[in-house]
Amino acid sequence: MEPTQPPQQPSSPQGGPQQQGWPAPGPYTSPGGPYATGPYGGPPGMPGVPGVPGVGPYGQPRRSTNGLAIGSLVSGIVCCLPPLGLVLGLIALPQIRKKDQAGKGLAVAGIILSAVSCLLLVVGLVTGAIGSAVDSFEKGVDEASRTKSPFALRTGQCFGDDGKLEDYATDVEIIDCAKPHDGEVTGSFKLTGYGKKWPGESEIEGVAEKRCDTINSAYALDTWAVPTDVLVYYYMPSGQSWRLGDRTVTCAFASEEGSFAGSVRSDASTLTADQEHFLKSVNPIDTVGYREPDDDPDEDFAANKAWAGEMLAAIDGARAGLAKHHWPGASTAPVAALGKELDAAAEQWRKLAGAADADAYWEAYDTAWDAVPADLGAKARTGLGLTDTLPVEEGPSSSA
Template identity: 85%
Template sequence: MEPTQPPQQPSSPQGAPQQQGWPAPGPYTSPGGPYAAGPYGVPPGMPAPYGQPRRTTNGLAIGSLVSGIVCCLPPLGLILGLIALPQIRKRDQAGKGLAIAGIVLSVVSCLLLVLGLVTGGIGAAVHGFKEGVDEASRTKSPFELRTGQCFGDDGKLKDEYATDVEIVDCAKPHDGEVTGTFKLTGYDKWPGESELDGVAEKRCDTINSAYALDTWGVPVDVSVYYYMPSSQSWRLGDRTVICAFASGEGSFSGSVRSDASTLTADQEHFLKTVNPIETVGFREPEDDPDEDFAANKAWAGEMLAAIGSARAGLGEHYWPGASTAPVAALGKQLDAAAKQWRRLAGAADADAYWEAYDTAWDTLPEDLGAKARTGLGLTDTPPVHDGASSSA
């Protein structure tokens, strides 16, 4: 018998699974299977819901809107909006509404800007803003004041406490000028206003005297003033006293400062030498010798010491130019005055004191060297104070 061949299996349709041999690749390994065809298992040609980039908003449209809102940039907002619209159409971007809003706001702002320029409203607004900023920068707490600053407090110098003051150019009218500061020490608790007032007055008097050596340059109605801590600020650690020259009657113009920072060496030496005579003279006791002889005699001794010290100070210094002769003449006058004040300081009783009193004042130069001051370039007109001594 001829060998017979096994009957052939009918061919299966193309792509059908095979009955013999290796099994067909599964769905997750087939190189042409549906799950390997596209991103995230989506066949080619189908939309990719998660892989497609989002639609962006045009940045110029956003800039147009912001510039249109900001009143000082309306032309920029208009330009950005006009550029943004064609870009949005070409790139299929979002932001058309933003661009249109920016254009509209920019046009309105431009019209308002032009109107403001024509009417002058913008200039007035800018000027008013500048004035407001300047005023705010000048407004300080009294305890922020610094030595040499002049200030105004809107007529509140007589108030118990001031909350703010305005810094003013010293060349312009002002209420006060700061002469210095000091810290209160030696108190474990709030000592009371009366106690602090006494300390502040004494210390500020010394500070003011050193700040304005040319006392004749200080207006008559200007006197010692100070800001001191309140009981409330004391609890917060405030211990600072601000000393000043201030006018209780009105404002004054020009700085009263005359110390080492503004004076020549000759001017400073002259004032430091002669000023103690004036200072002691103002401390004459209120009670006359018949009521308090001891106090008056002690004061006369202080005046004698001040006169003698001034005479020695003038003699040991070289005085240049136009000041030489008048300073020498002042020295001779002080020599004569010293003899009479020695007699007054040595009076045995009130009657003897009265006998020497007028002569002592008469021999003391009333102007304390006005010609010498002229030669030195100092204020040469003495101020007239209420309640001056009998020699004035």
């Protein structure tokens, strides 16, 4: 076969393009002016040029994704509202066909997932599994909301302590005070003056006992309403929590013998002005009476004589407090009678506080105690609507 010549390009009339006045090869020229050549040999804006909105690679508009199809898929995945995902998917399919949109696969997946979720929902409702799950969830949320650190407790809250108030507690359960509980918070205070060094358990205990005793006394002025086995208790910082900045002591009334029901709170927030005035007047007699020295006058005469002076001051204070207040209705007569009994008691305690020696002290001791009204005004308490019966000792008490 004979060799062939390469085909010849036909020449343009009149010697080629330039001879006809055509522009030289280079930027594309149009009536609007020159444009830089795009990746497909045309100006920007021509079909197929990337970066031009709404234009596909072959000159066709880009297909948008149907929004309802996306919503159907999301609803089907999260299983929050399965019927919604099913409805959205069924609406999306005809829209996709009509508008030539993308998203058919999304809509179909959403319909399937939603249908499965709806089926599971129906099965759960029929078998009761959903109700049980909801109940368990609510119970868990409730328990979590009631479980707190002892130092997160607030005044007036009642609580249960799984450690039975014996060891350091990391958490306690908040309980309705009307229900049986281990303790009731009376207040709290910050330890100051110790710096960063852990002062030791015994040091903090000494401070906590005094401060919490005062806080508890102010919280429960109606002492007769406090069960005999409910005593002063407190949560204090441990050595580890101290290093983390913990300085809070939380005071409470608590029972180590068993739980108790009902709040023991009786302060200005729960008492009338008359009730509060009465209790603040007479309570110091009981308070000082419990502080009688352990050593008898033969062993420590000075301490006993000083204590007798404190008792006399408490009785005189009660007399003055009752005398200067106007007592309403049914409390008028019994309060006046109590005042006269305290007048007689003051005379005997004045003799005891003025005893010259241990023998004289012993001689006046019984008479002084007998002069103090045993019930400290039970009838007056009745007239004022206070607890008028001393709490009964139900068993051996223990220290907090």
